[in-house]
Amino acid sequence: MSTDNTLSRRGLFMKAGILFNGLAAMVLAVPIVRFLLSSVTRGRANRYLSWVSLGSVSQFPEGETRLATFRNPYVTPTDGKTADTACWVRRLAGDQFQIFAINCAHLGCPVRWFPQSSLFMCPCHGGAYYQDGSRASGPPERGLFEYPYKVQDGLVTIQAGELPTPGSPTAALLGKKPPCAA
Amino acid sequence: MRRLITNIGEWFDERLQLAAPIREVAEHPVPKSTASWWYVFGSAALVVFLLQLITGIMLALIYVPSASEAWNSLQSLNHDVALGWFIRALHGWGSNFMVAIVLIHMVQVFLFGAFKFPRELTWVVGIFLLLMTLGMAFTGQVLRFDQDAYWGLGIGASISSRVPLLGPATVKLMLGGPIIAGATLSRFFALHVFVIPGLLIAFVGLHLLMVIKLGINEWPMPGRLVKKATYENEYHKLTMKDGAPFVPYAIWKDLFFAAFILLAVAACAAYFGPFGPSGQPDPTIIQTAPRPDYFFLWLYAVLSFLPPSMETPALLIGPVIIIGALLLLPFLSGEGEKSWRRRPIAVLTISLVAVMLATFTHLAGYTPWSPEMNAWSGEPIPAKFLQHTTALERQGALVFQVKQCHNCHALDGKGGQRGPALDSVALQLTQDQLIRQVIQGGGNMPAYGKNLSPAETTALVAFLKTLHPAGLAPARDASRSLALGESEENSSAVGHSNQP
Numbered sequence: 001m002s003t004d005n006t007l008s009r010r011g012l013f014m015k016a017g018i019l020f021n022g023l024a025a026m027v028l029a030v031p032i033v034r035f036l037l038s039s040v041t042r043g044r045a046n047r048y049l050s051w052v053s054l055g056s057v058s059q060f061p062e063g064e065t066r067l068a069t070f071r072n073p074y075v076t077p078t079d080g081k082t083a084d085t086a087c088w089v090r091r092l093a094g095d096q097f098q099i100f101a102i103n104c105a106h107l108g109c110p111v112r113w114f115p116q117s118s119l120f121m122c123p124c125h126g127g128a129y130y131q132d133g134s135r136a137s138g139p140p141e142r143g144l145f146e147y148p149y150k151v152q153d154g155l156v157t158i159q160a161g162e163l164p165t166p167g168s169p170t171a172a173l174l175g176k177k178p179p180c181a182a
Numbered sequence: 183m184r185r186l187i188t189n190i191g192e193w194f195d196e197r198l199q200l201a202a203p204i205r206e207v208a209e210h211p212v213p214k215s216t217a218s219w220w221y222v223f224g225s226a227a228l229v230v231f232l233l234q235l236i237t238g239i240m241l242a243l244i245y246v247p248s249a250s251e252a253w254n255s256l257q258s259l260n261h262d263v264a265l266g267w268f269i270r271a272l273h274g275w276g277s278n279f280m281v282a283i284v285l286i287h288m289v290q291v292f293l294f295g296a297f298k299f300p301r302e303l304t305w306v307v308g309i310f311l312l313l314m315t316l317g318m319a320f321t322g323q324v325l326r327f328d329q330d331a332y333w334g335l336g337i338g339a340s341i342s343s344r345v346p347l348l349g350p351a352t353v354k355l356m357l358g359g360p361i362i363a364g365a366t367l368s369r370f371f372a373l374h375v376f377v378i379p380g381l382l383i384a385f386v387g388l389h390l391l392m393v394i395k396l397g398i399n400e401w402p403m404p405g406r407l408v409k410k411a412t413y414e415n416e417y418h419k420l421t422m423k424d425g426a427p428f429v430p431y432a433i434w435k436d437l438f439f440a441a442f443i444l445l446a447v448a449a450c451a452a453y454f455g456p457f458g459p460s461g462q463p464d465p466t467i468i469q470t471a472p473r474p475d476y477f478f479l480w481l482y483a484v485l486s487f488l489p490p491s492m493e494t495p496a497l498l499i500g501p502v503i504i505i506g507a508l509l510l511l512p513f514l515s516g517e518g519e520k521s522w523r524r525r526p527i528a529v530l531t532i533s534l535v536a537v538m539l540a541t542f543t544h545l546a547g548y549t550p551w552s553p554e555m556n557a558w559s560g561e562p563i564p565a566k567f568l569q570h571t572t573a574l575e576r577q578g579a580l581v582f583q584v585k586q587c588h589n590c591h592a593l594d595g596k597g598g599q600r601g602p603a604l605d606s607v608a609l610q611l612t613q614d615q616l617i618r619q620v621i622q623g624g625g626n627m628p629a630y631g632k633n634l635s636p637a638e639t640t641a642l643v644a645f646l647k648t649l650h651p652a653g654l655a656p657a658r659d660a661s662r663s664l665a666l667g668e669s670e671e672n673s674s675a676v677g678h679s680n681q682p
Binding site for chain 2: 037039072082085086102106108109110112116117121124125128130161162165166167
């Protein structure tokens with residue numbers, strides 16, 4: 001047993017052993033971290049989004065706002081009812097629609113439509129929106145999220161698949177004019 | 183017989199070598215002043231934590247952490263499994279008690295200056311324990327997978343999405359996918375059942391170890407200042423001169439209080455029963471008003487009062503400041519006076535925080551900021567407001583109901599409280615001001631101009647003008663009759679003919 005600073009044979013082995021374990025940890029950490037982040041990496045470039053049908057145009061009377069439901073395009077076997085999603089469909093005229101997410105732009109609670117006063121009201125913190133989705137009052141910073149939509153073969157389809165939240169990149173997308181409204 | 187037991191005990195201890203260290207810990211001297219009813223909250227928190235561990239394991243025997251099955255398995259716990267309801271109630275009430283006791287423990291430690299040298303790290307570990315307790319409370323609320331849990335997750339996602347740059351990634355990491363669904367529940371199950379409890383056990387162990395190694399904080403005497411150079415010596419002398427073995431001198435109070443708390447949890451569980459689950463977690467059922475559990479109600483209230491521009495900064499920076507201040511406290515104030523009698527700012531801080539939390543929690547109990555969704559159809563205008571009114575005014579009362587004004591404005595204490603009560607609105611606003619307010623909105627009221635016909639506005643304002651206490655004249659614009667060149671009596675014709 002040497003007590004000076006020179007590296008002993010056993011000491012070298014121990015350090016090599018630590019290094020070896022560090023290497024093993026790195027080899028294992030890569031797949032573990034990738035697994036952990038899979039829900040993030042998978043969602044890049046809006047890969048969760050796709051077009052879903054809300055039903056035929058005739059279901060939505062002109063000048064009215066109706067509740068529609070759809071099954072989220074991305075589902076897993078244990079999702080149950082949680083993959084069912086609701087949205088508000090406002091048919092202005094003909095093929096002109098506005099399709100609003102059910103989630104309040106404040107903190108995501110489900111907004112309700114009151115046709116008598118033409119307002120969307122949120123039960124959580126009192127956010128209110130006009131019939132065109134713009135902010136009327138309360139804590140929301142912006143209007144309701146809108147889904148991009150298409151009308152094809154008499155069917156209304158929307159581009160959906162992600163929970164609309166104030167900070168999501170799709171929220172910017174959701175605020176835009178629908179591509180075929182022009 | 184007795185000899186046999188002793189022999190068996192000795193056989194085990196020869197191999198385990200545990201009796202001596204356990205005896206040493208049990209009999210370590212503590213200052214006599216700490217054998218107080220003020221010193222029982224830490225051990226009570228530990229006992230409730232053990233209750234949570236046991237009842238949690240019981241629930242895991244039946245509970246299915248799957249978004250499609252969780253709600254049904256809770257129903258079967260409540261209704262099919264013998265005493266399943268009671269175990270759920272124990273776990274739910276246990277969590278309420280645990281949050282409350284941990285907070286009381288923290289207040290006591292703060293007011294008694296126990297975070298000062300040399301116990302800074304004990305306090306820091308305690309802050310992590312508090313955060314983990316709140317984490318358990320939130321994840322536990324998610325596992326009760328009902329409508330409140332579903333929309334509560336939506337609120338969590340909406341808040342975390344506001345983090346600059348990392349927001350969207352944080353949301354997907356939190357939800358385990360693009361929406362609140364199966365993967366979300368599974369990961370909250372893993373957090374609630376493996377990750378946070380594992381950390382909690384480790385940190386509780388560390389916390390206790392430090393309490394034993396450093397000694398329990400002595401009863402603070404006003405004027406006896408903590409100095410790093412001398413404190414440890416003084417504490418040692420104190421325990422020698424005026425100390426007593428922890429067991430049994432001090433522990434009997436801990437034992438009594440712990441048993442009392444356990445019985446209180448059991449009594450609440452038996453009397454009030456389990457929490458929920460409320461409606462099924464089906465996002466297409468939108469007739470719901472989600473509310474968090476009671477320990478997050480204050481936050482729910484704060485979120486409705488923050489002005490929109492303040493909200494994101496407050497949500498993101500607020501927690502950092504609060505947690506940072508708590509963590510830094512023992513390092514900024516590690517020496518000096520311990521007694522709350524000589525620390526007025528500490529007492530004021532606690533009082534202020536307590537009053538704030540209590541007020542916000544109370545407000546969240548009746549959510550005055552939220553429209554009352556059914557007032558327009560379910561809450562008629564009291565008859566006294568309609569007596570001796572003209573046909574036009576009654577038509578206005580109808581408009582008031584049909585256009586959902588009642589959802590936000592109360593009459594005679596009934597209806598929404600989002601906007602001001604209108605019982606005496608005619609005293610505050612003149613006819614022109616009423617018309618302007620209805621049509622253009624403002625002050626957090628939507629504009630109804632596009633949504634009311636001129637006739638409806640006329641009728642509505644005519645009704646609003648009747649809303650004043652008997653004997654008090656409604657507000658009027660003295661210059662109006664002059665400007666319009668008409669007499670006072672004629673000016674009651676409302677609305678759109680008011681251009682000269």
